[in-house]
Amino acid sequence: MRLSKRMRRRNVIAAATAMAVSFSLCACGGSQTSAGAGTETQKTEKTETTETKAETAEKLVIQVGHTEADSEDSIHHKMCTLFKQYVAELSDGSIDIEIIPSASLGGERDMVEGMQLGTIEMASTANMVISNFDPAFSILDLPYVYNDYESAYTVLESDELQQLMDKFAEESSVRILAYGQGGFRDVISNKAVTSLDDFNGMKIRVPESDIYLSTFKAMNANPTPLAFNDVFTSLQQGTIDGFEIVPAVVLANGYYEVCSHVSLTRHLYSPNPLMISKSLWSSLTEDQQRIMQEAADKAAAEQRKWEEDQEQNVFDQLKEKGMTIDEDVDVEAMKKACANAGIYDTYRETIGADFYDRVMNLMQK
Secondary structure: OOOOHHHHHHHHHHHHHHHHHHHHHHHOOOOHHHHHHHHHHHHHHHHHHHHHHHHHHHOEEEEEEOOOOOOOOOHHHHHHHHHHHHHHHHOOOOEEEEEEOOOOOOOHHHHHHHHHHOOOOEEEOOHHHHHOOOHHHHHHOOOOOOOOHHHHHHHHOOHHHHHHHHHHHHHHOEEEEEEEEEEEEEEEEOOOOOOHHHHOOOEEEEOOOHHHHHHHHHOOOEEEEOOHHHHHHHHHHOOOOEEEEOHHHHHHOOHHHOOOEEEEEEEEEEEEEEEEEHHHHHHOOHHHHHHHHHHHHHHHHHHHHHHHHHHHHHHHHHHHOOOEEEOOOOHHHHHHHHHHOOHHHHHHHHHOHHHHHHHHHHOOO
């Protein structure tokens, strides 16, 4: 086999170096003690280098993406940070979670599709995104169904939802490890939205989700699907009147600069699945899978409690930023409008009547 010019040059240099070292040892008498010590030192250095390389090679690095800023107030970033912490603890540092924030891996739908293809490893997104892949998950996005955290947790921790998650993993190649949360969604704008009439003609940004469109149409608003990254500019330019989201996102992303009111409509509960590509999951050992699942469960439980506990703190900070928190909202009239528009009947069929009824019954117990 012919050697390249670079390799021939390296060989010449190596040979010349060896000759120089040999000549030096001969000239100095080359005592056995000195030579032996030098050899041992070289062996030690070589061993340490080899071990360091081995440790690096053995560490498994997994990326998890989300679309929010890497702020301590960001709900997805909090979930991912806790997950990273627990994975490191449970794996004794052999698995490292690298958090990729700010939609650097793409939008939420992009990341789910990437996990299906195996090009994205993990992501934390809103539940509405996976409802587009399996409409049965819309059970978690229905307006005015979950009146408090307890009723939401009853469903999130149920066997019924776990069966749906298992089915989703088999059919979509994306495995849901656990659910964190964003809390309850409210209307953010420059006016108080406290009655059904306040929605009339209001151009409100919503995610690209049929259930969100249906909800605000039922309340006589003008829902406008828009990429989340365009919301701030659209509010500044007045192309939309407001948007709806969990208040923690308003604080974390500075929307108090362009909006003056948070109206506590609490129209939808926002659970956030932490997901992993099935192809990556299948490549893990049983012990690694156990670590990942346990870390996800611990992170989800802690993130949910954190979100609950910080809810009032978020409102207090938004008030300090100059926002008004509208608490006296006619929620019953809004819920009745959704029912009169046939949303629950429609989605009972879309979700699947049997599954829908079983989940609704859970909250009656």
